[in-house]
Amino acid sequence: MGSERDECSVTIDGIAPALVVLFRRAAAIAAEHGRTWVGVEDLYAALAEDERAPLWWPRVGKPRRTRGVSVAVLSTELPEDTVPLSYNEFRDLVNEWIPGPTPEIGPEDPATVTYQISGPHAEEFTAMIERS
Template identity: 55%
Template sequence: MTSELRDECRVTVDGVAPSLIRMLRNAADIATGAGRNWVGIEDIYVALTSDELAPMWWPREGKEPIVKGRRGGIAHSELEGETVPLSYSAFQRLTREWLPGPTPKVGPTSPVTVSYELSGPHEEEFRRMIERR
C-alpha cells in the first residue's frame, strides 16, 4: 500500500466470470469519469444497468422476455417492444431468477475467494464494515 495519509484498498477475487471483469472495468471507467480514484457500489449499479451490460432478460408488454446469452445472440427485432417497469422488490426477484444453477465442468475447480488489503486512517473502520456479516 502506498500512503498512511490516504485510505487504500486492494481486492483480489479468484474465480470470476469474464462478464464480471467487464462490469468492474466499466464501473472503474464510470468512477474515473466522475473524478474519483475509487469504485463504489453506486458505480456498480450504473455499470449493471448500462446498455453495454444489459440484463440477461427483461419483461416486456405483450411479448416474450428479452433473452441474452443464448446461442446466436439477440436479433435486433427481438429488442423491440416496451419493457415493463418494475418495483424494487420485483427487480430483486428478477435478478434472483437470473442466477444460473451449478456448472461443475465450467470455471475453476475450487470455490471463488475474495481477499483484501487495507491501509490508511480509516483502516479499522473499513475492516469492521467489511467483516460484518
C-alpha cells in the same frame, strides 16, 4: 490524519472473465467522475450501460420468463411492452437471472475474495466488511 489516504485492495480468484471487463468499466466510470475509488454506484452504471448485457424483463400480458424457458434477451433500449417493476420485484427478477450449477466451467474450487485495507479509517472499513 495528515496526508495518509485510505487504501483498499481486493483480490478475487475464480471469477468469470466478463467480470474483469465490468470491474474495469466501473473503474473508468469512477475516474470519469473525478474519483479515485470505485463504488457500488459505478458497478451499477457499468452494468446498465452495456447493451450487450443480457436483460430478462417481464413483458405486458406475457408469462414471467426465466432462464429455464424461452428467454427474451433485451438490450438496454427496452421495448415499450415491458412491465415497470417495484424495487422488490426487480430484486426478485435479478435473482431469477442467476444460473444454476456449471460443473464443467470455471475453477474446481469456489471463488474467494481477499482484501487489504490501510489508512486512517482501516479499522472502521474492516469492521464493516466483516459484519457483512
